[in-house]
Structures are given as structure tokens and as C-alpha cells.
Amino acid sequence: MxxxxxxxxxxxxxxxxxxxxxxxxxxxxxxxxxxxxxxxxxxxxxxxxxxxxxxxxxPVEAAPVVQAVPVVDAEEVPVAVAESAKAPAPEAVVDESAAESTATEADEVAEATAAAEGALADDAAAGGESGGTTDGEASAPSAVAPAEVAGGDEAAPAAPKPAPKPRPTGAKRVVKAAQWRARKLRRAGGKMLPTAIKKSGPVKKLTQNRKAxxxxxxxxxxxxxxxxxxxxxxxxxxxxxxxxxxxxxxxxxxxxxxxxxxxxxxxxxxxxxxxxxxxxxx
Structure with a gap:
């Protein structure tokens, strides 16, 4: 059946x-x-x-979430874990060659710094004797005009505005206008009615019947x-x-x-x- x-x-x-x-x-x-x-x-x-x-x-019935539990075999021991357990701690290992290389690099940096300072002193003495040029002119960066900076970047084009929705014409316009006036009158009538009349039994029944x-x-x-x-x-x-x-x-x-x-x-x-x-x- x-x-x-x-x-x-x-x-x-x-x-x-x-x-x-x-x-x-x-x-x-x-x-x-x-x-x-x-x-x-x-x-x-x-x-x-x-x-x-x-x-x-x-509505859909939610399926229960099942979490997978990894299975570990006691007889199988990973080789990496066993070797890492046997290895000494990192702090206990001392690399003598690394220490020597660090000391050599420090000496080389000190020698290079001293040589650079001596070269700067010789250049300053030679510049004072000649007096032809100034360091300010040589090291001054070239100034860039603000107009050039502003003109280099192109302005982003503005997003086009969406086309307006076409308005109804002819008989459709008359129908839309009548519907708008009817809704306006209905809302105005609902506001003008007292609360006691709105909540009365006959009015509620009429409203429910209309909705039904x-x-x-x-x-x-x-x-x-x-x-x-x-x-x-x-x-x-x-x-x-x-x-x-x-x-x-x-x-x-x-x-x-x-x-x-x-x-x-x-x-x-x-x-x-x-x-x-x-x-x-x-």
C-alpha cells in the first residue's frame, strides 16, 4: 500500500x-x-x-569521527632510534679544527680592518693638500624632483560603475506603481490601528487565514x-x-x-x- x-x-x-x-x-x-x-x-x-x-x-546525520590509533610492534625497534640513543650529547663533542678556523678568521678580520683605517688616513691627508674638491660633492646623492617621482607611477583606473537597472515602462510601470501604493497604504493602516485592535481575536484570525x-x-x-x-x-x-x-x-x-x-x-x-x-x- x-x-x-x-x-x-x-x-x-x-x-x-x-x-x-x-x-x-x-x-x-x-x-x-x-x-x-x-x-x-x-x-x-x-x-x-x-x-x-x-x-x-x-538534515543530515553527522557521522562519528574515528581517530586512527597507530599500532606499534614491540619486536621491531627502529634503527635510527637505537643509534641516536648510543650517540653522545652534542655538548660533549669538541671540534679542534673548528676552533682553529674561528681564531684564524678573527685574525684576518683584524688585519683587514687595520689596513682599511690606514688607507682612509692617507686619502684624508692627500685631500687636505690638494683642496680642489670636497667630499660633500662626491658623496652627495642625486636629488630627485617630486614631480618626477609622482609622474613615474601611473594612476590606477577607477572601477566602472554598474549600469543602472532599467525602469519599467508602459503597463508594467502602472502595475508596479499600483503595487507600491497598495503596500504603502497597508503599512500606514497597520500603524494607525490601535494595539488592542491588532491583538484582538478576529484580526488575528483574519491575518492567519490570509497567510495560510x-x-x-x-x-x-x-x-x-x-x-x-x-x-x-x-x-x-x-x-x-x-x-x-x-x-x-x-x-x-x-x-x-x-x-x-x-x-x-x-x-x-x-x-x-x-x-x-x-x-x-x-
């Missing part, structure tokens, strides 16, 4: 076990769910299929636009509308398939299943 559940509310995974029990707990019972919102938890193995036609994503009506029509449009969902409904033995938001879709299905029972609620579906089973046995 194939049963299709139409729902616009969030259903917990345990609900499907309750539905199976209320429908008689048959082993050949296959549940196909067409829902507007995802379930409250993973439903793998609880239903035959769960088709989400509204906003949101299906919009959801019911949107839900049916999504169902009608999905070929896979319509195929499951055509193959179903019973179609159950579980809430007020799915009643409109159930009524539309009943008009399209008069031979398929479309009911509201699980108890009515149980009666239809018993009738079908009894008719099949006869």
Missing part, C-alpha cells in the same frame, strides 16, 4: 512511527512525504521518500510544478493532507484523480485503507 502525506509543518522523525502504527502497522506500507519545510531530524529508513519543495535543507491561504496556494503550485511529486501522487493508494496548509493541494488532487481517496488526517486514512483491503480480499 502506497500512502502520500502532504504537509506544510515541521514533522519530527518519531511522527512517522506513530503514523505507521495508526494505519495498522502493515509491513507493505510505503510512506511518501511531500513537505514544505524539512523535518526536525534525519528520516532515513523511516519513510520511503521525503521530497522537500519549500525553503531549507534536509497564500501558503496553501504556493504549496500547490510547487507540487504541480514537480513531475516526480505528481508521479508519486498518481501511483498512491491514499493521499493524506495533514494540516490546513495542504488541504488546498489535497482538494486539487481529488479533482484530478476522483478514483484516489484524498482525506484529511490519519484516522480517515485508516478507514480508507481498511475499505481497500476489504475490497481486495473479496
Amino acid at each position: 502506497k500512502v502520500v502525506l502532504l504537509s506544510t509543518r515541521r514533522l519530527p522523525p518519531s511522527y512517522f512511527d506513530t503514523v505507521r502504527a495508526d494505519l495498522g502497522g502493515r509491513d507493505d506500507l510505503a510512506l511518501d512525504v511531500v513537505a514544505w519545510v524539512p523535518p526536525a531530524g534525519p528520516v532515513d529508513g523511516l519513510v520511503n521518500s521525503f521530497t522537500l519543495i519549500g525553503p531549507g535543507k534536509m 491561504d497564500n501558503l496553501a496556494k504556493t504549496y500547490w503550485d510547487r507540487v504541480l510544478g514537480r513531475a516526480d511529486v505528481m508521479t508519486r501522487i498518481e501511483q498512491a493508494d491514499v493521499v493524506i493532507a495533514l494540516d490546513g496548509g495542504s488541504v488546498w493541494a489535497g482538494w486539487q488532487v481529488g479533482q484530478r484523480k476522483p478514483q484516489t481517496p484524498v482525506v484529511l488526517g490519519v484516522p480517515a486514512a485508516r478507514r480508507e485503507l481498511d475499505r481497500l483491503v476489504g475490497a481486495g480480499q473479496e
Whole structure:
């Protein structure tokens, strides 16, 4: 027996076990769910299929993280570890050749420094005698004009501005203007109403009915636009509308398939299943 559940509310995974029990707990019972919102938890193995036609994503059961533990064989001893254990500490090793080379390098640096100082003194004496040139002129760095520095770097081009969205024209402009005025009047009317009227029972009921009506029509449009969902409904033995938001879709299905029972609620579906089973046995 194939049963299709139409729902616009969030259903917990345990609900499907309750539905199976209320429908008689048959082993050949296959549940196909067409829902507007995802379930409250993973439903793998609880239903035959769960088709989400509204906003949101299906919940996925997180897999447990298993950390791999390396297995060490006591009989196998790494050679590198054994050799490092036998080697002496680095502080105990003294390299005599390294010490000699360090001392030789220090002597060479001292000799080079003394030679450089003597050469600088000779140059200073020769410059004082000649007096023709000054060190400032020779060592002064060439000045660079700020204009040259600024002109060397090219200015980055400015990013182009996005093209403006084309405005509606003709009849579309009139429709947009009417919708804008209607929204403005609705908001203004809501602000002008006293709080006591807004929270009154009749006003709340009207608001809920309007929202439910919009959801019911949107839900049916999504169902009608999905070929896979319509195929499951055509193959179903019973179609159950579980809430007020799915009643409109159930009524539309009943008009399209008069031979398929479309009911509201699980108890009515149980009666239809018993009738079908009894008719099949006869």
C-alpha cells in the first residue's frame, strides 16, 4: 500500500512511527512525504521518500569521527632510534679544527680592518693638500624632483560603475506603481490601528487565514510544478493532507484523480485503507 502525506509543518522523525502504527502497522506500507519545510531530524529508513519543495535543507546525520590509533610492534625497534640513543650529547663533542678556523678568521678580520683605517688616513691627508674638491660633492646623492617621482607611477583606473537597472515602462510601470501604493497604504493602516485592535481575536484570525491561504496556494503550485511529486501522487493508494496548509493541494488532487481517496488526517486514512483491503480480499 502506497500512502502520500502532504504537509506544510515541521514533522519530527518519531511522527512517522506513530503514523505507521495508526494505519495498522502493515509491513507493505510505503510512506511518501511531500513537505514544505524539512523535518526536525534525519528520516532515513523511516519513510520511503521525503521530497522537500519549500525553503531549507534536509538534515543530515553527522557521522562519528574515528581517530586512527597507530599500532606499534614491540619486536621491531627502529634503527635510527637505537643509534641516536648510543650517540653522545652534542655538548660533549669538541671540534679542534673548528676552533682553529674561528681564531684564524678573527685574525684576518683584524688585519683587514687595520689596513682599511690606514688607507682612509692617507686619502684624508692627500685631500687636505690638494683642496680642489670636497667630499660633500662626491658623496652627495642625486636629488630627485617630486614631480618626477609622482609622474613615474601611473594612476590606477577607477572601477566602472554598474549600469543602472532599467525602469519599467508602459503597463508594467502602472502595475508596479499600483503595487507600491497598495503596500504603502497597508503599512500606514497597520500603524494607525490601535494595539488592542491588532491583538484582538478576529484580526488575528483574519491575518492567519490570509497567510495560510497564500501558503496553501504556493504549496500547490510547487507540487504541480514537480513531475516526480505528481508521479508519486498518481501511483498512491491514499493521499493524506495533514494540516490546513495542504488541504488546498489535497482538494486539487481529488479533482484530478476522483478514483484516489484524498482525506484529511490519519484516522480517515485508516478507514480508507481498511475499505481497500476489504475490497481486495473479496
